[in-house]
Amino acid sequence: MNVAKLSITGLTESAPNLGDTLDSDYTTFQQYLLLMGHCLKHGLRAKKTFLVIADDPIKTLQMEPHRPGIPCDMAVRGQDSSIKESKTHVSQKLQPETVEDPSILEAVDGLRYLKGIACGHLSDVNLAATPSPSSKEWYLKVSGLSKKHGPVFTVHLGPWRHVVVLVGHKAVQEALGEQAEGFSGRGILATLDQTFDGHGVFFANGERWKQLRKFTMLALRDLGMGRREGEELMQAEVQRLVEAFQGTEGRPFDPSLLLAQATSNIVCLLLFGLRFSYEDEEFQAVVRAAGGTLLGISSPWGQTYEMFSWFLQPLPGPHTQLLRHLGTLAAFTAQQVQQHRGNLDTSGPARDLVDAFLLKMAQEEQNPSTEFTEKNLLMTVTYLLFAGTMTVGATVRYALLLLLKYPEVQKKVREELTRELQAGQAPSLGDRARLPYTDAVLHEAQRLLALVPMGIPHVVTRTTQFRGYTLPQGTEIFPLLGSVLHDPEVFEQPGEFNPGRFLDAEGRFKKPEAFLPYSLGKRICLGEGLARAELFLFFTAILQAFSLDSPCPPDALSLQPAVSGLFNIPPAFQLQVRPADHHPAVQTR
Numbered sequence: 382m383n384v385a386k387l388s389i390t391g392l393t394e395s396a397p398n399l400g401d402t403l404d405s406d407y408t409t410f411q412q413y414l415l416l417m418g419h420c421l422k423h424g425l426r427a428k429k430t431f432l433v434i435a436d437d438p439i440k441t442l443q444m445e446p447h448r449p450g451i452p453c454d455m456a457v458r459g460q461d462s463s464i465k466e467s468k469t470h471v472s473q474k475l476q477p478e479t480v481e482d483p484s485i486l487e488a489v490d491g492l493r494y495l496k497g498i499a500c501g502h503l504s505d506v507n508l509a510a511t512p513s514p515s516s517k518e519w520y521l522k523v524s525g526l527s528k529k530h531g532p533v534f535t536v537h538l539g540p541w542r543h544v545v546v547l548v549g550h551k552a553v554q555e556a557l558g559e560q561a562e563g564f565s566g567r568g569i570l571a572t573l574d575q576t577f578d579g580h581g582v583f584f585a586n587g588e589r590w591k592q593l594r595k596f597t598m599l600a601l602r603d604l605g606m607g608r609r610e611g612e613e614l615m616q617a618e619v620q621r622l623v624e625a626f627q628g629t630e631g632r633p634f635d636p637s638l639l640l641a642q643a644t645s646n647i648v649c650l651l652l653f654g655l656r657f658s659y660e661d662e663e664f665q666a667v668v669r670a671a672g673g674t675l676l677g678i679s680s681p682w683g684q685t686y687e688m689f690s691w692f693l694q695p696l697p698g699p700h701t702q703l704l705r706h707l708g709t710l711a712a713f714t715a716q717q718v719q720q721h722r723g724n725l726d727t728s729g730p731a732r733d734l735v736d737a738f739l740l741k742m743a744q745e746e747q748n749p750s751t752e753f754t755e756k757n758l759l760m761t762v763t764y765l766l767f768a769g770t771m772t773v774g775a776t777v778r779y780a781l782l783l784l785l786k787y788p789e790v791q792k793k794v795r796e797e798l799t800r801e802l803q804a805g806q807a808p809s810l811g812d813r814a815r816l817p818y819t820d821a822v823l824h825e826a827q828r829l830l831a832l833v834p835m836g837i838p839h840v841v842t843r844t845t846q847f848r849g850y851t852l853p854q855g856t857e858i859f860p861l862l863g864s865v866l867h868d869p870e871v872f873e874q875p876g877e878f879n880p881g882r883f884l885d886a887e888g889r890f891k892k893p894e895a896f897l898p899y900s901l902g903k904r905i906c907l908g909e910g911l912a913r914a915e916l917f918l919f920f921t922a923i924l925q926a927f928s929l930d931s932p933c934p935p936d937a938l939s940l941q942p943a944v945s946g947l948f949n950i951p952p953a954f955q956l957q958v959r960p961a962d963h964h965p966a967v968q969t970r
């Protein structure tokens with residue numbers, strides 16, 4: 382067995398100047414660490430900590446109250462029972478005779494942060510510091526481990542969380558694709574679990590998930606997704622966005638908010654039957670809350686929280702801010718649900734997804750084990766609102782950035798659009814087949830960005846054999862989608878922007894099997910159809926209407942994600958749009 386061993390002992394034992402050896406990246410937690418350091422200094426004395434080592438018994442992080450009675454002391458004590466519970470659970474899973482992991486590794490950064498605190502490293506910390514974009518990328522660290530340990534290995538995220546990591550197309554395909562049922566459980570996202578609590582289609586498991594997934598898919602289809610009505614609805618929003626871009630009259634602007642609002646409006650129409658003006662302040666607050674949530678779960682702090690939520694959750698810190706953002710999204714959803722209740726026509730038809738859910742709830746009123754409950758309604762809709770607001774907008778933004786960076790590609794896209802589309806006609810989904818180069822650029826942008834590089838955690842729903850290993854029921858799985866989209870065995874020089882990899886020798890569009898930004902198997906993104914349609918319509922309409930420019934020379938534009946964690950968040954940039962000399966007035970068909 383290949384075991385990378387590392388143990389850290391004695392938070393209060395001598396570790397001279399350890400703080401000095403911490404990478405500068407760790408200062409990204411300055412604000413949080415200061416708070417934590419304060420708690421440790423005044424309220425807790427850490428006795429000893431151990432990292433889990435492959436076949437050693439799992440050791441506990443023992444905290445001894447130093448000054449009983451202060452809030453963080455009580456909070457840590459309050460965690461005791463859940464710590465014990467999860468310890469037992471994990472110990473059972475990791476019996477060496479049942480799990481023969483190819484390698485067992487530790488993800489240690491979180492403990493290093495804690496160690497830094499205990500060494501008094503924080504005394505001269507700048508409170509105003511915010512998370513820095515140069516923070517180390519969890520995804521790169523974890524995927525990098527595969528160079529030494531192969532495509533399947535276990536990572537210990539803190540003392541009690543053990544995750545089997547799948548790296549590269551083959552491993553992910555074999556697991557999620559070929560053993561779809563066994564790998565179809567949803568794992569933990571510690572940053573969101575407190576809010577969602579296993580409810581709603583994204584976080585549910587078992588029968589609850591099956592029912593919610595089937596219902597949501599059918600409801601979206603009935604509301605016109607994948608049909609002409611749905612396309613018209615999207616085209617109308619695309620046109621509004623084009624008008625808003627026109628309003629900038631060539632001045633540089635950051636397109637993030639407008640793109641997020643436009644894509645959010647599409648999902649708001651489906652969920653609530655409403656579209657909001659881009660100037661609407663409440664709507665802006667909701668969109669910003671979705672952005673704050675994305676940032677919160679993807680930030681370096683969010684990654685540490687995944688490892689140490691059991692310890693960090695009761696303490697003050699950035700997670701309270703994340704909870705506030707989620708609260709804004711959930712409150713908005715609750716308000717919409719309330720309004721729908723007030724004017725629901727029980728004879729149908731449903732005007733939107735909230736109506737459809739309320740009608741289903743009424744139908745199942747007498748069923749004591751129904752999954753169509755208030756909580757599942759709120760949590761399903763809140764997640765859809767979040768996903769619909771943040772994913773497509775971020776991807777279009779990254780595609781636009783690539784076109785600023787590579788003007789020759791922009792030129793070719795615009796030439797193809799001019800050649801293939803009728804003057805004055807808005808692009809429609811039916812045009813996709815005639816626009817292979819444009820489609821290739823869009824796919825390559827999505828591949829390069831790898832919006833969800835870590836994948837979303839899964840669990841195995843039953844004891845599962847995988848590549849000769851026994852994975853007990855409940856084993857957590859991280860299918861690293863970034864490593865699939867950047868698999869060098871499929872995509873030559875995967876870090877380069879090369880739309881040509883999505884074209885065959887005749888210039889026809891081709892999609893490699895490893896193009897899996899939406900994952901695969903039973904949990905494949907439920908919004909894939911919607912996202913694909915939106916991406917195409919927004920991207921083509923913007924390129925048809927404008928030539929894109931940047932106040933910075935292309936060389937000065939960075940393509941590195943601003944934040945890379947659970948999600949890769951594209952960097953901010955300034956865009957200038959000038960009306961294209963063709964297609965002056967665009968009409969929808």
Ligand code: HEM
Pocket residue numbers: 567582583584594648764765766768769772773776832833836837838862898899900901903904905906907908909911912
């Ligand atoms: C570029 C856009 C998008 C990307 C790259 C994307 C990617 C993903 C990924 C990787 C997953 C996890 C799959 C897994 O567990 O293996 C997922 C799940 C999900 N996505 Fe998306 N997504 C996008 C847009 C959307 C949109 C627009 C919606 C809906 C409005 C949406 C709704 C969902 C839902 C509900 C799930 C959970 C499915 C389940 O657990 O059964 N996504 N998405």
